[in-house]
Amino acid sequence: MQPQQMPLFSPESVRAFNFPFPSTRYQGSKWSLVDWIWENLYPLRFDTVLDVFGGTGVVSHMFKNAGKQVIYNDYLTFNWNIGLALVENRGIVLSEYDIETIVTPSGGVVYPDFIQRTFQGIYFDDAENAWLDRAVYNIDHLLHDRYKQAVARFALFQACLIKRPY
Template sequence: MRAYPRIRFMGSKYRLAPRLAELFATLPPGAAIDAFSGSGVVAYTLKAGGREVLANDHLTFTSTLAEALVANEGERLSAEDVERICSPSRDGRDFIARTFDGLYFPREDHAFLDAAWSHVDELDGAKRALALSALCLAAAQKQPRGVFTVTTPRYDDGRRQLRMSLEQLFREAVARCNAAVIPGAARARCGDVFDLDEPAAIAYLDPPYAPPRDDTCYVKRYHFLEGLATYWRGQEIMWETRTRKLVKRPTPFGSKRTAPLALDRLFDHFRSAESLVVSYGSNAALPADELEALLRRHRRTVTRHEIAHRYAFGTHRTAERRVATEYVFVGR
């Protein structure tokens, strides 16, 4: 699991993956679903544990990560592939350079992304997913704190990645992605969780949850990566915004008012799974006891595991408030 490329992603379970692996090993054998796969590290953990896995997420860039690193059984980008992607543009496209001029990255980085995409457009399958994943990883590394809600360097923490070109970061990201590819049966899809209709021994559920303050809008924080994974095709840009945000995608899980009903529906939707494993943070607006009570409506037995955890993007003082307890409920 240490081989899995790390991305600074809100709610990522990268640090918790070893503990989750221990828990999954105690459950009956069989296929698993990671219904909100996010960074993909839990789906990868399930695959590394020998299970057939289906990774699902509603964002394109996270689903692309899962396609490249979870569903991919052996394809890698060759040195020739990398040199072609890093070569001058084959068609002179400049959408990124025009749209984001003066935002996020220097002009030469934007030009690199346009040129790279001109070659990625000629790839398909796992190689295309690997190339796009490496581009997204590189962009997330160079953007302070990995989020695209600000366009100023006020969160510059001095990391070496902030001084490197996106081409250099892309080359490094390709090496990490290639090294993470492992054999095993797995699939990845991009879609609504309630459209999933697959039998499974384990359904792992890590839904977005409403915190007491702020929100859980992934599109707001990672809109550039979502656009980069599609070259903004089919995306609706909010041109009036300074950051060139994409239109939000409302989720019933992200509101304190609608979350209980959405969670109740979610647990019912996966009633055929032998085990439900639900991750939830103590910094959610919905108390853990209420979530456990909802889960008990659908499962005969529910076991609660508590893991001390820090959701932090850095070592700055305000990161202290991100110290939390990760609750992992197992319903059978």
């Protein structure tokens, strides 16, 4: 006899099972559809989910929260970071010290100016672009855990989106 697989959560809104996910501001995001997806799929018996075009990670994150084993895939590097931070990561968070490390200029470092040169006058002002160049460098070189790096990048993506909406 097949063991009964009980859904971990009721068919109610997925928001009911502590599913915080920031607004994605991305046209192809399924942020507004995850309730519908869950309500239609939760009665099925399944343990694993393959999210082939993972994008913002909102669908993977929902299923992970529902107790499913999730494989997230996306060919863009920034999305790969989101998958690492939200799906593969099982609980690594940034400490206050990590955050200080990211936002504090490090003495003796010659910071890159890639964002300042490439995006001048487009999204953010010069001082903000310089801040971003430093933060990106600090994340890459001063955080020594790939999940912390990914969480920090995800936070940076969100901060940029909020400051300069799509």
